Amino acid sequence: MIAYALTFAFACFGIALLFNLYRVVIAPGVPDRILALDTMTINMIAMLTLFGLREGTEMYFEASLLFAMVGFVSTVAYAKFILRGDIIE
Amino acid sequence: MDLFFEILVSALLVIGGFFGLVGSYGLVKLPDPMTRLHGPTKSATLGVGGVLLASMIYFAWFGAAPSLHELLITLFILLTAPVTGLMIAKANIHLQWTRDELPPTGTGTNWATLSDRPSLMDDGADLRLVDEGD
Numbered sequence: 001m002i003a004y005a006l007t008f009a010f011a012c013f014g015i016a017l018l019f020n021l022y023r024v025v026i027a028p029g030v031p032d033r034i035l036a037l038d039t040m041t042i043n044m045i046a047m048l049t050l051f052g053l054r055e056g057t058e059m060y061f062e063a064s065l066l067f068a069m070v071g072f073v074s075t076v077a078y079a080k081f082i083l084r085g086d087i088i089e
Numbered sequence: 090m091d092l093f094f095e096i097l098v099s100a101l102l103v104i105g106g107f108f109g110l111v112g113s114y115g116l117v118k119l120p121d122p123m124t125r126l127h128g129p130t131k132s133a134t135l136g137v138g139g140v141l142l143a144s145m146i147y148f149a150w151f152g153a154a155p156s157l158h159e160l161l162i163t164l165f166i167l168l169t170a171p172v173t174g175l176m177i178a179k180a181n182i183h184l185q186w187t188r189d190e191l192p193p194t195g196t197g198t199n200w201a202t203l204s205d206r207p208s209l210m211d212d213g214a215d216l217r218l219v220d221e222g223d
Contacts, residue, residue, distance in 0.1 A: 012106030
């Protein structure tokens with residue numbers, strides 16, 4: 001049963017990543033692109049966790065933690081760049 | 090007991106996948122930038138939260154030893170999602186509207202992010218540095 005649920009979740013997050021990619025490429029404004037990139041990292045965290053579940057290892061935990069941290073920092077840096085034209089003042 | 094935990098993990102995976110899809114669909118579907126901020130919060134909290142919870146329960150019951158380090162990621166995402174939301178909302182305010190177009194705040198002062206007055210966090214350190222010729 002878990003195998004079917006895993007396949008379903010993989011498909012869902014795969015389609016979600018495609019939506020995000022569409023929003024990164026075709027967006028009405030720059031903040032939308034940033035938001036789409038942020039959502040992309042969050043969906044990738046879910047994908048990595050699902051992959052770890054499928055393989056039965058906890059090795060991918062570090063990778064998803066790194067994704068969470070780097071994704072947050074990059075999103076804040078992008079938003080700050082739009083707001084002030086500079087990242088570190 | 091195995092069956093119960095299988096059903097629980099599967100349900101959490103399905104719920105997580107569904108909300109992740111809904112959040113990203115909202116990002117494409119919703120009409121303007123401020124409403125588009127709503128969508129990804131659902132995939133950030135319920136979507137990833139469900140998947141991480143499923144992983145935690147799976148490794149606690151079927152794995153070698155119970156571990157709580159998925160909670161660390163959940164906690165980190167729950168802490169950082171509002172901050173990124175605030176930053177992007179501020180960027181939206183600055184790019185979309187001028188001061189006159191925004192609704193009144195009701196306190197007589199301007200919107201905090203648009204006001205010329207120094208913020209409460211500003212203790213004048215920048216000005217002191219200028220005075221001392223640094």
